[in-house]
Amino acid sequence: MEVVASLTNASKQYKTGDTVITALQPTTCEFRKDELTLIIGPSGSGKTTLLSLLGCVIFPTTGEVTICNQKINDLGQNELAEVRLRNIGFVFQSFNLLAPLNGLENVMQPLLLQRVNKKEARQRAEDALQKVNMLDRMYNLPKMLSGGQQQRVAIARALVTNPSLMLCDEPTAALDIKSVAIVMEELKMLSTTGKSVAVVTHDLRLKPFADRIIYVNNGVASEQPSEEDSFH
Numbered sequence: 001m002e003v004v005a006s007l008t009n010a011s012k013q014y015k016t017g018d019t020v021i022t023a024l025q026p027t028t029c030e031f032r033k034d035e036l037t038l039i040i041g042p043s044g045s046g047k048t049t050l051l052s053l054l055g056c057v058i059f060p061t062t063g064e065v066t067i068c069n070q071k072i073n074d075l076g077q078n079e080l081a082e083v084r085l086r087n088i089g090f091v092f093q094s095f096n097l098l099a100p101l102n103g104l105e106n107v108m109q110p111l112l113l114q115r116v117n118k119k120e121a122r123q124r125a126e127d128a129l130q131k132v133n134m135l136d137r138m139y140n141l142p143k144m145l146s147g148g149q150q151q152r153v154a155i156a157r158a159l160v161t162n163p164s165l166m167l168c169d170e171p172t173a174a175l176d177i178k179s180v181a182i183v184m185e186e187l188k189m190l191s192t193t194g195k196s197v198a199v200v201t202h203d204l205r206l207k208p209f210a211d212r213i214i215y216v217n218n219g220v221a222s223e224q225p226s227e228e229d230s231f232h
């Protein structure tokens, strides 16, 4: 299956003063088209660091990160921003919708940033909202929507630019159990439409939605569960 993103011996250390924290040990893994990959691990284990490397938000200390066949290590900040805008959609725990804008306007924003004209942006935003079954609520402000509905609008905003890679950081953490299932089913559905979807979570209940699971423990990423994980 086609590889959308990969880490090759990629590690990350953070330096604060004299202290060096190894957030992620050298890691090699692939994220493929048409797959939903869960990145599971306890708090502080290195999940967000792994996702941030994939999202081209931070550079690895050692090793390589490749997104859509492009090695990102040697890119400058502007080129990196371009890679992010063209290839990656982000979904966050706290939705991050713009409060004064309705659902449609929120979803149109990434396209307007890419200088797509307003008419086309509106059409594409409506198509994205349709995919997550939120077209009928597109004129609502975020505060008029439930958490699950806001997250579905946020997913539409992430997918409107047609990214190959969708990166989701604890997308269900703020949701009730019914909304968790709806949001995960939407993400699963997207992963069958030629995208690679990576979801960071500490919630082992999301396992049934995964095609593949990467376990992260103490900065070590592995496709094998540790003893601690396998008890669940």
Ligand SMILES: Nc1ncnc2c1ncn2[C@@H]1O[C@H](COP(=O)(O)OP(=O)(O)OP(=O)(O)O)[C@@H](O)[C@H]1O
Pocket (backbone or CB within 6 Å): 014, 015, 016, 021, 022, 023, 041, 042, 043, 044, 045, 046, 047, 048, 049, 050, 202
């Ligand atoms: N910018 C930073 N500067 C210094 N240390 C950091 C930084 N970001 C993360 N860390 C440290 O790296 C380690 C891994 O953090 P990371 O956020 O990747 O874990 P996580 O598994 O996502 O945790 P959580 O589930 O609590 O968000 C932690 O010890 C954290 O304190």
